[in-house]
Amino acid sequence: MRTDIRNLGVKAGWKALTEGMIIAGAGTSREFNTGEWSTDKPVFLEEKCKQCLLCVPVCPDSCIPVVDYKRGAFDYGHCKGCGICVKSCPFGAITMEGVE
Ligand code: SF4
Numbered sequence: 001m002r003t004d005i006r007n008l009g010v011k012a013g014w015k016a017l018t019e020g021m022i023i024a025g026a027g028t029s030r031e032f033n034t035g036e037w038s039t040d041k042p043v044f045l046e047e048k049c050k051q052c053l054l055c056v057p058v059c060p061d062s063c064i065p066v067v068d069y070k071r072g073a074f075d076y077g078h079c080k081g082c083g084i085c086v087k088s089c090p091f092g093a094i095t096m097e098g099v100e
Pocket residue numbers: 048049050051052053054055056071088089090091092093094
């Protein structure tokens with residue numbers, strides 16, 4: 001039996017797990033919201049942003065898209081809340097807040 005990896009997640013039961021030594025599909029985070037366990041999240045303060053794009057390449061999870069040469073909204077589905085983007089912004093346009 002082949003495991004459908006799209007059914008795997010935090011709430012998957014043991015019967016849904018991949019059988020030993022079987023690789024059911026290529027590694028990807030597209031199907032999984034790996035940021036759902038984050039305890040902190042970055043908040044974009046658009047009025048302070050100068051569009052320097054320094055925050056974009058430092059995100060280890062590629063959660064800051066560029067749309068029409070401007071930085072887009074955070075991808076909270078994959079953001080880990082590490083805060084690296086906050087440190088990289090020279091204009092204070094990103095702050096952190098706790099997830100409720
Ligand atoms: S580093 Fe700060 S100012 Fe630059 S694009 Fe990112 S949020 Fe905007």
